[in-house]
Amino acid sequence: SRPCSLRKLELTVTELGLGFESDETIQLQYCSGQCDKKKLNYDLVMKHMVEKGILGRGRKNRVSKEPCCRPTKFEKSLGYYGNKTHNIISNVSAKSCGCV
Amino acid sequence: WVDCIQASEMCSQDSRCSPRYRVMRQCLVGKEKDAMLDNNRDCKAALEVLHNSSLYDCRCKRAMKNELQCLQNYWTIHMAEKDCNPCLNATKACNLNSLCKRHRSSYITTCSRSDTNKGESCNRKRCHKTLRAFMDRVPPELSQRLIFCPCQSEGCAERRRQTIVPDCSYTDKEKPNCLELRRVCRADALCRSRLADYIANCWMAPNTVGTCPNQDNHQACLNSLARLIGTEMTPNYVDNSFTNWTISPWCNCIGSGNQEEECMNFLRYFTDNTCLSNCRSSELQ
Amino acid sequence: KEYTETVYVGQEAGTPVLQVHAMLDGRSEQPHFYLCGSRRPPYALWFQMDVQTGELSLSKTLEETDFMPLLNALPDVYALFMALNSVSKRAPCSRNSAHITLDFVNGSMPRCTQTDMKELCFPHRDTSNPHIIENRFPGVLRQLRRLTRLAVCPNYTITYGVESGETCGHLLTDLETLVVTAPLDREESENYRLLLVCTVQTESVVTKVETPLDVFVDDEDDNAPYVNGTDTAEVVISFNRTKVGVTSWLCRYVGTLLSSESWVKDTFDIKGTFSERRASPGGIRESVYDYQLILKRNLDITENRTVFLDYLVNDTTYPGLEGTVLLHFNVTILPVQIRFANITHVFTLPRKASVYAQVGRICVENCLEFDGFSVSYQLEVPDKNISSELLSCFSAISITQAPDRMLGLLYVNNSGALSKPGCQDLDYTVVAQEEHTQLVATNVSQESQQLLSCAENRQRDDCEASQGLGATTGACQWRQGSEKGISENYSTCSPDLRTCPDSVCDAVESRDTSICPQDCTTESVTGGHERGLSGSGIRAGYGTCYCFSEKCFWFP
Ligand SMILES: [Ca+2]
Ligand SMILES: [Ca+2]
Ligand SMILES: [Ca+2]
Ligand SMILES: [Ca+2]
Numbered sequence: 001s002r003p004c005s006l007r008k009l010e011l012t013v014t015e016l017g018l019g020f021e022s023d024e025t026i027q028l029q030y031c032s033g034q035c036d037k038k039k040l041n042y043d044l045v046m047k048h049m050v051e052k053g054i055l056g057r058g059r060k061n062r063v064s065k066e067p068c069c070r071p072t073k074f075e076k077s078l079g080y081y082g083n084k085t086h087n088i089i090s091n092v093s094a095k096s097c098g099c100v
Numbered sequence: 101w102v103d104c105i106q107a108s109e110m111c112s113q114d115s116r117c118s119p120r121y122r123v124m125r126q127c128l129v130g131k132e133k134d135a136m137l138d139n140n141r142d143c144k145a146a147l148e149v150l151h152n153s154s155l156y157d158c159r160c161k162r163a164m165k166n167e168l169q170c171l172q173n174y175w176t177i178h179m180a181e182k183d184c185n186p187c188l189n190a191t192k193a194c195n196l197n198s199l200c201k202r203h204r205s206s207y208i209t210t211c212s213r214s215d216t217n218k219g220e221s222c223n224r225k226r227c228h229k230t231l232r233a234f235m236d237r238v239p240p241e242l243s244q245r246l247i248f249c250p251c252q253s254e255g256c257a258e259r260r261r262q263t264i265v266p267d268c269s270y271t272d273k274e275k276p277n278c279l280e281l282r283r284v285c286r287a288d289a290l291c292r293s294r295l296a297d298y299i300a301n302c303w304m305a306p307n308t309v310g311t312c313p314n315q316d317n318h319q320a321c322l323n324s325l326a327r328l329i330g331t332e333m334t335p336n337y338v339d340n341s342f343t344n345w346t347i348s349p350w351c352n353c354i355g356s357g358n359q360e361e362e363c364m365n366f367l368r369y370f371t372d373n374t375c376l377s378n379c380r381s382s383e384l385q
Numbered sequence: 386k387e388y389t390e391t392v393y394v395g396q397e398a399g400t401p402v403l404q405v406h407a408m409l410d411g412r413s414e415q416p417h418f419y420l421c422g423s424r425r426p427p428y429a430l431w432f433q434m435d436v437q438t439g440e441l442s443l444s445k446t447l448e449e450t451d452f453m454p455l456l457n458a459l460p461d462v463y464a465l466f467m468a469l470n471s472v473s474k475r476a477p478c479s480r481n482s483a484h485i486t487l488d489f490v491n492g493s494m495p496r497c498t499q500t501d502m503k504e505l506c507f508p509h510r511d512t513s514n515p516h517i518i519e520n521r522f523p524g525v526l527r528q529l530r531r532l533t534r535l536a537v538c539p540n541y542t543i544t545y546g547v548e549s550g551e552t553c554g555h556l557l558t559d560l561e562t563l564v565v566t567a568p569l570d571r572e573e574s575e576n577y578r579l580l581l582v583c584t585v586q587t588e589s590v591v592t593k594v595e596t597p598l599d600v601f602v603d604d605e606d607d608n609a610p611y612v613n614g615t616d617t618a619e620v621v622i623s624f625n626r627t628k629v630g631v632t633s634w635l636c637r638y639v640g641t642l643l644s645s646e647s648w649v650k651d652t653f654d655i656k657g658t659f660s661e662r663r664a665s666p667g668g669i670r671e672s673v674y675d676y677q678l679i680l681k682r683n684l685d686i687t688e689n690r691t692v693f694l695d696y697l698v699n700d701t702t703y704p705g706l707e708g709t710v711l712l713h714f715n716v717t718i719l720p721v722q723i724r725f726a727n728i729t730h731v732f733t734l735p736r737k738a739s740v741y742a743q744v745g746r747i748c749v750e751n752c753l754e755f756d757g758f759s760v761s762y763q764l765e766v767p768d769k770n771i772s773s774e775l776l777s778c779f780s781a782i783s784i785t786q787a788p789d790r791m792l793g794l795l796y797v798n799n800s801g802a803l804s805k806p807g808c809q810d811l812d813y814t815v816v817a818q819e820e821h822t823q824l825v826a827t828n829v830s831q832e833s834q835q836l837l838s839c840a841e842n843r844q845r846d847d848c849e850a851s852q853g854l855g856a857t858t859g860a861c862q863w864r865q866g867s868e869k870g871i872s873e874n875y876s877t878c879s880p881d882l883r884t885c886p887d888s889v890c891d892a893v894e895s896r897d898t899s900i901c902p903q904d905c906t907t908e909s910v911t912g913g914h915e916r917g918l919s920g921s922g923i924r925a926g927y928g929t930c931y932c933f934s935e936k937c938f939w940f941p
Binding site for chain 2: 514672
Binding site: 018020021090 | 870911926
């Protein structure tokens with residue numbers, strides 16, 4: 001599958017699921033894709049630790065064994081009109097992605 | 101008005117109307133109707149033609165003969181209308197364009213943020229500046245489509261009235277006298293020239309032929325009206341009426357003394373302007 | 386003050402173009418008419434103004450070649466300026482000048498048979514309305530017969546008349562001109578709406594052409610100011626000591642406070658606001674000034690006196706003797722007493738209450754009406770010779786000021802002392818006094834707080850099983866939201882549902898943000914929410930709110 005990159009999706013503000021009500025259509029940019037190429041020794045070590053039980057299991061000891069695809073920058077705040085007022089949502093749409 | 105049964109009969113006898121009406125009914129069948137109306141060319145064209153037919157203005161009377169059939173005809177076209185909200189579509193077009201989205205978000209952020217420093221509701225100067233940037237930098241196909249979108253409902257007209265965040269950019273604690281507002285505008289080089297531009301492009305003296313100056317150039321008038329947004333003379337829709345809209349700056353003629361006639365004449369550049377009132381029908385639909 | 390006419394190619398030198406008129410102040414006045422403007426365009430030389438009569442005529446025969454440079458440069462409308470009563474020929478245009486607009490048409494004057502009747506009677510582009518200042522001497526207001534068309538149809542008889550019942554005989558025509566027959570009074574009528582009727586009589590037919598004309602009467606200060614209703618306002622100043630009651634007067638223009646006493650001058654000011662009203666719908670507009678007594682400084686709460694203020698309003702432009710009006714303000718300043726309505730307040734508090742738990746609120750009599758001064762609350766320190774045990778009991782409770790400085794908030798300061806068996810009945814004396822100076826912040830260094838914030842809990846069970854900062858019963862309390870979407874009634878865990886969350890970061894909560902971050906956070910919030918009105922805290926949100934120290938999150 002494709003490497004980690006910026007994808008686009010058209011949806012309404014209401015469909016964001018944040019509780020904001022507006023039928024305005026926006027373009028949401030998000031990050032998705034594989035991060036295999038960015039695997040480091042660290043990831044292999046963590047995987048080994050967990051499998052051998054060297055790192056205790058359980059909720060408080062969860063470690064990430066793989067780099068994951070996340071936004072490295074967000075677009076500027078998004079303004080929209082809904083429910084009779086204007087509103088702003090920040091940190092909702094990615095501007096660039098990366099494996100961290 | 102005619103009832104919708106009569107209207108549909110009239111349509112079926114009209115060679116232009118009848119095939120479009122059939123297409124429209126096709127468009128409204130099935131789950132995909134929203135997408136069809138938004139994207140399908142034939143559906144869009146059909147709706148446009150039907151807008152100008154008597155079907156669009158038809159009504160039904162309660163307990164009339166064939167009430168149900170009448171209502172079905174009514175909703176065939178008005179459901180399509182509801183799904184086709186030109187102002188919402190204009191917003192969508194803006195949001196899908198990165199330049200338009202960025203400038204719109206920027207003025208919404210500035211104009212709806214309260215300015216706690218001065219204890220005022222917002223920073224009007226900065227709001228005007230971001231609005232001017234929106235008007236100057238975003239292509240007019242996008243910015244003007246948003247501001248002058250044609251409305252068929254109060255909700256739509258309210259959204260349109262709110263477009264420029266009027267609480268910050270337009271209204272003030274007190275309504276100034278229009279001549280005082282004009283004086284303030286004339287003291288500012290930018291506002292002064294944009295106002296002169298508006299009057300040159302939009303104002304038709306009474307008893308003159310045509311609707312707009314420069315060979316009925318509506319677009320030039322709309323351009324110069326839009327360029328007044330973000331100045332002291334910022335115009336806006338005065339209410340959410342969609343049948344009989346009025347655009348005016350935030351001022352009135354109370355307290356004009358001997359200059360009342362002059363003040364009223366100035367206000368009429370906006371409120372009683374044949375060029376402006378004819379703009380929507382010819383340019384925007 | 387606006388004149389419009391059309392000029393054609395081929396019009397000969399000496400032909401009249403238009404006639405201007407000046408309304409006189411008296412019979413002895415003699416108007417003089419000059420074209421004004423220091424930088425006159427070349428075409429201004431084609432015209433001459435008769436100094437005595439005000440008739441504008443051509444000084445040269447207009448040739449087609451004259452028009453060529455004009456038509457290339459500009460549209461076909463040019464303006465000439467003209468001044469009335471001017472002294473020198475080269476004078477710049479004064480405020481008294483009128484404005485003449487001439488349309489140059491690149492063609493010859495239409496012949497009689499080609500001319501529309503309306504054209505023959507009225508200049509078609511002329512939409513200006515005359516303004517006459519009231520009280521002026523009667524005279525000719527406007528030339529109606531078009532001078533340029535005098536020779537076009539020599540066989541026609543053209544006469545003018547006024548057809549309208551509203552002129553009360555003040556405005557008439559003498560067949561060629563519009564005449565004002567008597568001085569006009571703006572206070573009688575501001576506007577005369579006339580219908581001018583032009584009758585064109587040829588050998589065979591009589592044709593009538595009409596056009597409306599509005600004549601405006603401009604105002605002059607010829608009415609003495611007067612007070613509508615009483616000229617005396619009774620003002621009582623008590624709890625609210627920042628500004629004073631309003632009184633309204635119907636009169637006009639500037640005023641002075643008549644008092645030599647410096648205390649009065651330093652304390653009071655009078656502000657007039659101008660507005661325009663119509664006495665009745667469609668009636669004459671009146672200028673109205675409302676006068677308001679303003680306190681310039683906050684009054685001492687012990688101040689107890691009565692003063693009588695006189696305010697003289699002078700209409701400086703009114704020519705008569707009655708140009709002044711005297712207004713009176715009778716001001717009574719009552720002292721404010723700071724006392725508790727109830728001497729004894731009893732608050733019950735669970736022993737398990739956490740630090741910062743709110744015990745209760747106290748307020749002196751009428752405190753919510755106070756403005757212009759503030760009240761401070763302090764706990765009276767007990768005698769030095771009481772036992773050290775009782776002294777440590779004393780530290781259990783503390784008091785703080787609400788930000789508006791009217792309420793006192795009692796809260797738990799030392800939960801350890803509270804749970805001591807010896808500290809059962811805690812008796813405190815609260816001293817309330819007017820606050821003159823800023824309180825020295827008694828920032829007692831807090832004992833290291835072991836307690837966490839209630840707001841960290843995301844679930845009801847965890848919440849109700851936890852102890853938290855500010856919890857009155859010792860345990861945190863859960864609020865279950867009910868509404869969908871972004872709502873003020875959201876789910877969250879709180880130390881005391883009476884005060885948190887309520888969208889207000891009160892005096893106790895603001896001592897430590899962890900007590901109620903929902904009301905006090907200033908950091909960015911993740912999730913669908915609305916900020917509090919003052920910019921801090923959260924007003925409403927979607928789902929459940931939880932916070933780690935100051936950072937708040939929502940999950941749906
Ligand atoms: Ca008078
Ligand atoms: Ca008067
Ligand atoms: Ca006066
Ligand atoms: Ca609170």
